[in-house]
Amino acid sequence: MSGVLLRAADLHGSVTDPGMESMNFLNEVVGRFPDAISFAPGRPYEGFFETSQVFDYLKAYTDYLERERGFTSAQVRTNIFQYGRTNGHIHDLIARTVSNDEGIEVSPQSVVVTVGCQEGMLLTLRALFAGPDDVLLVSSPCYVGITGTATVLDIPIHPVPEGPHGVDPAAVAAAAAEVRAQGKRPRAMYLVPDFANPSGSSMPVEAREELLRVAEQEDLLLLEDNPYGFFLREGNPRPTLKALDRAKRVIYLGSFAKTGFPGARVGYVLADQPVAALDGTVGVLADSLSKIKSMTTVNTAALSQAAIGGMLVLADCKLRDANAQAIDFYRTNLQTVLDQLEHHFPADVRASLGISWNAPEGGFFLVVKVPFPANDAALHRAAGDYGVLWTPMSYFHHDTAGDHQLRLSCSALDPDTIVEGMTRLARFIKDSSAA
Structure with a gap:
């Protein structure tokens, strides 16, 4: 290689900070598996937007x-x-x-x-x-x-x-x-x-x-x-x-x-x-x-x-x-995710597998606790083998508290897609828990 060669050690520490890599990895996985149903992004539902607006x-x-x-x-x-x-x-x-x-x-x-x-x-x-x-x-x-x-x-x-x-x-x-x-x-x-x-x-x-x-x-x-x-x-x-x-x-x-x-x-x-x-x-x-x-x-x-x-x-x-329409839509979406979790993991099943989740009073996000490491490798496996995406909670923690948790966002999908996505996610969680 000719010309100047910059060394990462000479750049600002934020460039090599592992915490700054998480979103890049998530974006890379999303790009590689465009057909996967994604519970990762916290963006609004695009059905509300018209160019003429x-x-x-x-x-x-x-x-x-x-x-x-x-x-x-x-x-x-x-x-x-x-x-x-x-x-x-x-x-x-x-x-x-x-x-x-x-x-x-x-x-x-x-x-x-x-x-x-x-x-x-x-x-x-x-x-x-x-x-x-x-x-x-x-x-x-x-x-x-x-x-x-x-x-x-x-x-x-x-x-x-x-x-x-x-x-x-x-x-x-x-x-x-x-x-x-x-x-x-x-x-x-x-x-x-x-x-x-x-x-x-x-x-x-x-x-x-x-x-x-x-x-x-x-x-x-x-x-x-x-x-x-x-x-x-x-x-x-x-x-x-x-x-x-x-x-x-x-x-x-x-x-x-x-x-x-x-x-x-x-x-x-x-x-x-x-x-x-x-x-x-x-x-x-x-x-x-x-x-x-x-x-x-x-x-x-x-x-x-x-x-x-x-x-x-x-x-x-x-x-x-x-925002009345959006409020009603996101309320339905979050409730749909919670209902689907209950459907796929009734009390006896989640007790046997060691799975739990919270039930937020609103917003776009909830957290599912799982018995296996919810890391980048698990995310890659979920996207490639099951066609579903989520976000590792380890991205948001400063210790190991999020290592067995995944974040689900319900904002960008319609309810029917959420149902299909949760079916895929349930298969991934059950198979990974059994393994």
């Missing part, structure tokens, strides 16, 4: 600019075609929407419109974590997007075990104490209180209120990620941490990937925490995130913002109501 959204947004905002034709053109405001130009619509849907009251100036929620995580972590002694607490299991971002930014993480009802506030307090005993500062805690990815667990309201008290006591910021809160299987919506927060401890990470469409790649951060500048003036954290964003993505694509903005306008900034 995008044009309707764009028209609704340009009409909104002219009629409600009083924009001239030239100003509309600039808004759509030019770079625009770093923190985004649909911040007012987002503020109205989170007020209507979640009872969260923030100024539009505290909203940062991001390139998906993933950029929101990056901006927030980069702003908050000033040095090597600042530690990020994360639920375990945890969404790989946040742990991967922390790895890229050289931010140390400290896992907090998640129970059947989400993160235990007492465990968060204990983790903070452990970090301090090591001479470091527990800076923030990341969690998904509603139907978490990957576990599907949800925190009771009392636990949310207690966590806010712990955050105050331990001087912690809470990074609340809420992509699945609309999608209840049973019960009533619970207030978000941000809606309960009175001390501005919660930084809220939002996205339109599940409640709108992921192709737009539009998310947002609600960052209304006061920040005292070196000159004594006080601004909000959103302004600090804006400075970092201006040197990373410059701004979020104006055309994508216009599409999402039009969607919000047509929904009268009430996305929960606009």
Whole structure:
């Protein structure tokens, strides 16, 4: 080989981190077995999308600019075609929407419109974590997007075990104490209180209120990620941490990937925490995130913002109501998976095989515990020999707790396909358990 040869040892550690390889392996398996029924991706059901919707959204947004905002034709053109405001130009619509849907009251100036929620995580972590002694607490299991971002930014993480009802506030307090005993500062805690990815667990309201008290006591910021809160299987919506927060401890990470469409790649951060500048003036954290964003993505694509903005306008900034069909669909899907598990593994069968699963109150995901290693080799075997895909829970853990667990996502499939897929999965689990 001629020319330059780069050595992995000379690249950033995130390039060779084993944890960064998991999604690449999963994508490779999906590509190799396109006919396999996949319970792996947490993406929305494509049957809800029509290409013509995008044009309707764009028209609704340009009409909104002219009629409600009083924009001239030239100003509309600039808004759509030019770079625009770093923190985004649909911040007012987002503020109205989170007020209507979640009872969260923030100024539009505290909203940062991001390139998906993933950029929101990056901006927030980069702003908050000033040095090597600042530690990020994360639920375990945890969404790989946040742990991967922390790895890229050289931010140390400290896992907090998640129970059947989400993160235990007492465990968060204990983790903070452990970090301090090591001479470091527990800076923030990341969690998904509603139907978490990957576990599907949800925190009771009392636990949310207690966590806010712990955050105050331990001087912690809470990074609340809420992509699945609309999608209840049973019960009533619970207030978000941000809606309960009175001390501005919660930084809220939002996205339109599940409640709108992921192709737009539009998310947002609600960052209304006061920040005292070196000159004594006080601004909000959103302004600090804006400075970092201006040197990373410059701004979020104006055309994508216009599409999402039009969607919000047509929904009268009430996305929960606009998602009524999707809520019913995902409720049916999750119940279908649970019913199929019960059908294929009645109590006596699952007891003899050592199989169990949780029954989330909503969301896209659930976890099945199996007696065999649910690793990459097992996934490859399931795809090739049984025509079914899932996600190893080991991808989401920082220890061995997920080595015998697999995550099932029910969002991307229709109910009939779920029934066939669960039949294939049951054969795979029974054969692997027997072996």
